Amino acid sequence: MSAAPELASPSVAAPARDVVIATFSGRALAASARRAGYRPYVADLFADNDLRDLVDGFETVHGDFVTGFDGGELMAALERLASRCTPLGVLCGPGFEDRPELLEAIAARWPLLGNGAAVVRALKDPMRFAALCAAAGIRHPETRLDPPPGDDGWLSKRVGAAGGLHIGLPSSRPHAADRYYQRFTAGARVSALFVASRGTAVTLAFSRQWLGPTEALPFRYGGACGPVHPGADAEAGMTRAVSAVAAALPNLVGLGSADFLLGAEGPVLLEINPRPGASLEVFDGVACPLFAIHLAACGGRLPPAAPHFPSAKALGYAYLDRDEVAIERDTWPDWVSDRPARGTILHRDAPICTLTAEAPTPDEAIALFEARLKIIKREVEGQDT
Incomplete structure (x- = not known):
């Protein structure tokens, strides 16, 4: 990681400063930055309506979830954004796991507020990661x-x-x-949200994940709900695994997530995502200002303990089940985000939007999410689900 300037404590909102964000879909990170007192400038693939309401500047880059960014176009977009502000640095979200060379190019131009190419290569090379897990005594699929x-x-x-x-x-x-x-491993899907710095990690919370499968895409991500408490032994095992990875990679920094399967013999670590990801919105808020916590970790400071969450939140995607739909609405419920603009053409299996549901318990939050999912699909697709 590039050298970071002095950053704010996670417990106190920082004076507004400029941060450039590069990611597939930047709305969640932009909202988190804004809540923490920063001015976000975002380069992403979509520029959804609600992103535009959050940012001081944005650029849309060609690409998709499978092929990734057009690297040259992304760098040009970041140059334009950085010319409009005085950026503290560039924070990279999802979209760089298979493009470490882009991280190197960004780090050569601006401070990188997160993990660099070396950490991403170590965690996303399947054989290197399997060897790391074996050396640390972490259960991991063959x-x-x-x-x-x-x-x-x-x-x-x-x-x-x-x-x-x-x-x-x-x-x-x-x-x-x-x-x-x-090797296929059976078990409940649980993700551990953590923050790391200088060989140490603090596990902040756990979320339950579910799939949104189709016949062609049987493992497509559906959503997550948290915080959940899968049991003291499982939580201790996942926390030990995260701490062991952080100790093995002392350059691992900032927010990340560790995806596990919980089976009869305990947690099995599938992967580490070394950047703020899908669980950001599940936990971000007054009780857990994740953007500030991330930047503080980049400056070498970790929170003393995991925060307390007064309620549970479920968050996931509504996917299109028709061949093609044109969006014909301008207004959406306040529990809908990543809202496509009127006239947007969506095709089968594309994400329509993101839905959230908050309730006292995870089961209640998931039930509310499922009810809202039915509403959106009925309204957008024009058919009952």
Whole structure:
């Protein structure tokens, strides 16, 4: 990571300063930055209506969730944004796991407020990460680069990909240099939100995840709810695993998430995402100012303990189940974000929007989320679900 200037304590909102954000979808990070007292300037793929209300400047970059950014276009967009402000640095969200060379290019131009290319390579190279887990005594699925003899008990994944769109049976995904194979592991999906600095990590909270599968995309990410408490033993095991990874990679810094499967024999670590991700919105708020906590960790300061959360929040995506829909509305409920503009054409399996639901318990929050999902799909798709 590039050297960071002195940053604000997470317990006190900082005076407004400029931060440039580069990510696939920047609305959540921009909202978190604004809550923490920063002025966000965002380069992303969508420039949704509600993003524009949050930022002091934005640029739309060509690309998609599968192929990633157009690197040259992204760098040009960041140059334009940085010319309009005095940036503290550039914070990179999802979109760089398989593009460490872009992180290097950004770090050569501005302070990088988060993990650099070396950390991303260490965590997203499947064999290096498997070796790290083995050396640290962390349970991790058997991993190989050559295709297994059949589908039985194996999954095919793409190096550096996220969101589950890339995962399938080996027979359903042609072998390529950027694909690897893991033993299928059964268990409940739980993610640990953590913040790291200088070889130490603090686990902040746990969330329950669910899938939004289709026949072609059986492992597509659906959403998450937290905080959840899967039990003292499971929580202790996940916390130990996160701390062991941080100790093995002392340059790991800032917010990240660790995805686990909880089975009968305890937690199995699937991957580490070394940047603020999907769980940001589940936990961000007055009780846990995540943007400030992230920047403080970049400056070497960690919170003394995990925060208390007074309620549970569920957050996930509504995906389109029709071949094509044109958005014909300007207003949305306040529990809808990443709102597409009127006239936007969406195609099958595209995310329509993001939904949130808050309630006293996780089960109640998930039930409310599911009710709201039915409403949005009925209104946008024009058919009952």
